[in-house]
Amino acid sequence: MQFPTLSFGLFFLAVYAVAWALNGSNEWRKIALLMASWFFYGAWDGRFVLLLFLSASGNWLLARSIAAYPARGRALVALGVVLNLGVLAYFKYAGFFLEQLDALLLALGFGRDLPLLQVFLPVGVSFFTFQAVSYLVDVQQRRIAPAGWLDLTLLMSFFPHLVAGPIVRGSDLLPQFCTAPKLERGAVAAALLLILWGMFKKVVIASELATALVDPAFRDPLHRSSFDLLFGAYGYAVQIYCDFSAYSDMAIGLAMLLGYRFPRNFDQPYRAASLQDFWRRWHISLSSWLRDYLYIPLGGSRKGRLRTYFNLFLTMLLGGLWHGANWTFLLWGALHGGWLAIERALVRAARGRIALPRMFGILITFHIVVLGWIFFRAPGFGEAIAYLRGLAAGDWHNTLVTPLSLALVGLGLALHALPPRGLQQIAERVRHWPAPLVGALVAAGLVLIGAMQPEGVAPFIYYQF
Structure with a gap:
């Protein structure tokens, strides 16, 4: 679904109505927004909803570990950065690097056809990966406290910014999730x-x-x-x-x-x-x-x-x-x-x-x-x-x-x-x-x-x- 389309307009009207109907319970409101965000992302490719879930869950566990074991914070952040950027590198750069390696081997006289690697790029993977990295760093440097699983997963999955930004940091949005919002004229x-x-x-x-x-x-x-x-x-x-x-x-x-x-x-x-x-x-x-x-x-x-x-x-x-x-x-x-x-x-x-x-x-x-x-x-x-x-x-x-x-x-x-x-x-x-x-x-x-x-x-x- 693209923003300037009828299908997205109908989707947003439904989300808007449900979100404000559930405003009396902030937790149920966030659950509804998370389900809507996963539905929105699944409309592109349902397989990658699992990637969002695993990425958010893994970073939630890492952030809790960073807060619980501050002496190991730097090492845990380094692990998180490697894992997050590893996911990004696989989906975004694996095919490119294999092509360059194949060309290099041919130029050096070691002609050998490497296996063709076709990797489908998840929409918005660069944005939610950078979002996760900044969240881990901010937790380690005590700029923000570790968030609950629901809040962090909603932060990384929230459909308005999910596929093309802005890169909304945890310090920008997580405090807003703590209380039910009010709609002003x-x-x-x-x-x-x-x-x-x-x-x-x-x-x-x-x-x-x-x-x-x-x-x-x-x-x-x-x-x-x-x-x-x-x-x-x-x-x-x-x-x-x-x-x-x-x-x-x-x-x-x-x-x-x-x-x-x-x-x-x-x-x-x-x-x-x-x-x-x-x-x-x-x-x-x-x-x-x-x-x-x-x-x-x-x-x-x-x-x-x-x-x-x-x-x-x-x-x-x-x-x-x-x-x-x-x-x-x-x-x-x-x-x-x-x-x-x-x-x-x-x-x-x-x-x-x-x-x-x-x-x-x-x-x-x-x-x-x-x-x-x-x-x-x-x-x-x-x-x-x-x-x-x-x-x-x-x-x-x-x-x-x-x-x-x-x-x-x-x-x-x-x-x-x-x-x-x-x-x-x-x-x-x-x-x-x-x-x-x-x-x-x-x-x-x-x-x-x-x-x-x-x-x-x-x-x-x-x-x-």
Whole structure:
């Protein structure tokens, strides 16, 4: 089930009704939400519900052991990290590493066909694995107390964030599970606006750009002009932002309607004036996770300049690998890590001497990000290089860009010039409107979005991670 579909809408209405009907008993409410989450996940592939159950149960036992035997805490956390990342590595990287090993053996003259390993990737495995790792570390460092089995399992299975984030940490959500929530009028207004806004970004902007501009440009870059490829890259920058931020907005809104608060995951990333600022605004739950559980434990910026640059590079390289088993993701991470290190060195060298206009920094940062998106979107390294060669060919006639796709690219970028908290300000006004009026406007918005929706809506991009 995808969020912007009728089947999910009916599913959520049923969950909403049952959850608030059971609000007098917080335990039964959480049990109902857990069953609904497993049903939601089972709609993708019922076999992997068992994986969720085993992962949550194993991490529950480890957390209890960490709390009971603090002297062995580090060793138990290390065991938990190995087990969690081992599951992730098997499902996500086993086939890739076998392919690379087979190619290496052939290159060395030890030609031997290795067995073909076909592993089906569970949807959202990267998200709930990172969630489990942060939970164990937080328990060991006494940031949070070990949770009960039901609370932890619901944390890892909760359907709004399960398949594509945000990576909601235990410290964010577990305290909210302790008491039955209350539904406030202002939260309902904000939630409905977020859901509608997310649906618009996904089904109107992202889906239209994908089918009309981005997919054709990346499918056959050798037969496209430089102009087509340039706007194909710009189009993908807008598509992936609108697609992923739409999922996050809808996830936050759905959780809010059930009485829970998720952290914000996007904050107008294309208005960033540096790559460091970009990562404070883009996929905030992942970037903050990488900072807190990888960059800082590696030493952060506390061990000298060269070590700082290395830590930045390694953190982003591993962040690229998190996205998938493909050399293009590693190159994407290496580009971001390398530029973060260069940027840090340049800022240090120019401190107090040069003050560049903010708009110049925004333009430089945006185009570094767009360059990275080419590797991120291309199916392989060869295709990414072909795309870059086509960009540099200097053929500027147009065969692909339409007035509509150009307008959608402009609209997607213009969103970053809006007031940063504009949606919250609108929600504050809407909360005072009569409920029938709000309901009528929401219904009209759904009808309007449905009318503009292209035929068929592709899955969210981050479902594959």
